[in-house]
Amino acid sequence: NAGVTQTPKFQVLKTGQSMTLQCAQDMNHNSMYWYRQDPGMGLRLIYYSASEGTTDKGEVPNGYNVSRLNKREFSLRLESAAPSQTSVYFCANTTGTAKNIQYFGAGTRLSVL
Amino acid sequence: RKEVEQDPGPFNVPEGATVAFNCTYSNSASQSFFWYRQDCRKEPKLLMSVYSSGNEDGRFTAQLNRASQYISLLIRDSKLSDSATYLCVVNQKNYGQNFVFGPGTRLSVLP
Numbered sequence: 001n002a003g004v005t006q007t008p009k010f011q012v013l014k015t016g017q018s019m020t021l022q023c024a025q026d027m028n029h030n031s032m033y034w035y036r037q038d039p040g041m042g043l044r045l046i047y048y049s050a051s052e053g054t055t056d057k058g059e060v061p062n063g064y065n066v067s068r069l070n071k072r073e074f075s076l077r078l079e080s081a082a083p084s085q086t087s088v089y090f091c092a093n094t095t096g097t098a099k100n101i102q103y104f105g106a107g108t109r110l111s112v113l
Numbered sequence: 114r115k116e117v118e119q120d121p122g123p124f125n126v127p128e129g130a131t132v133a134f135n136c137t138y139s140n141s142a143s144q145s146f147f148w149y150r151q152d153c154r155k156e157p158k159l160l161m162s163v164y165s166s167g168n169e170d171g172r173f174t175a176q177l178n179r180a181s182q183y184i185s186l187l188i189r190d191s192k193l194s195d196s197a198t199y200l201c202v203v204n205q206k207n208y209g210q211n212f213v214f215g216p217g218t219r220l221s222v223l224p
Contacts, residue, residue, distance in 0.1 A: 033212075042117070042200065042214040043157070090156055094212075100145050100204050102212060104156035 002026055006091050006105035013081045013112045021076040021108050023091030031094045032074040033058075033102070034066060036087040043090065049074055081112040116140060117215035119201050125221045130191045134218050136184040136201030145204035146177055148186050150197045151217065157200055160186075191222045 007022045025032065030051045035043040035058075045058030049068040063085060065077045078085060091105040119136045126132050138146075146163035161168065163175040163184055174187040184201055201215035 035214075040216055042216040044214075045212070099162060100212075101147075101159050101162070102149075102157075102202075104158070106156050107154075 004091055004093055004103050004105040006089075006108050008108060009106065010109050011111070013078075013110065015082060015112060017081050017112075018077070018079050019081065020078075021089055021091075021110075023074045023076070023105055024072055025074075025093045025103075026072070027093055027103065028071065029093040029103075030071070030096050032068065033092045033094070034064075034074070034076045035090045035092065036060065036085075037090060037107075038087050046076065046089075081110075083112045086110060086112045115216075116213045117201055117203050119199075119215040120218045122217075123219040123221060125223060126191055127223050128191055128193060130222075131187065131189050132191055132220060133188075134186045134199050134201075134220075136186075136215055138182050138184070138201075138203045138213070140203070140205050140213075141179075141182060143182075143203045143205050146175075146184050147202040147204070148173075148175060148184075149200040149202055149214075151200055152197050160199070188220075191220075193222050193224060196220055196222045 004025045033048040034046040037043045044060050047066040049055045052071045055066050067075045089108045092102045094102045117138050148160040149157040150160045151157040163177045167176045172189045176185045198217040198219045200217045203213045205211040
């Protein structure tokens, strides 16, 4: 039972390159999230998905796209990476109950040169 | 004003000390409250939920004051293993698409 799994763990991109960050859960939770974490700023929501086939913008969606084709997977795509997107990215899900506990993946450390 | 603010830290305390972290939130419609712990270069993990009546889990006590929009975390008898960053998290909807994270307060427990 891995919980929430993210790949890759590390990535270095050149400005303008594209890539997709993968996230998969084996917890059968409806809601999934993508955050970025920058020093001194806490986690900021990029996109979330309340259920399979639905996605909504969070606080900082510009420069990103997401895809929730099934309940298990939620991917984040950078179409044209910029140095400002250098960050640590976390995928998470939530129980969807009143307790609303979030479970996080181990993170992807992305550097854009 | 940030939606969730925390003590800036870092806090450096000796083993065995009692340490308290404070958090304030700006949205009075917030529904659920949590403390998460994040170790260096790791993902956040739930430490404890925070209930209106206050709640305790071993050496950890969380308090919520809705009128003042204030949350606290008290750690008694600090251990070296408590060294981490503590994140205050507020959920503005019951079935949560809007978790707001504070910037975190870093704690170092020294031998």
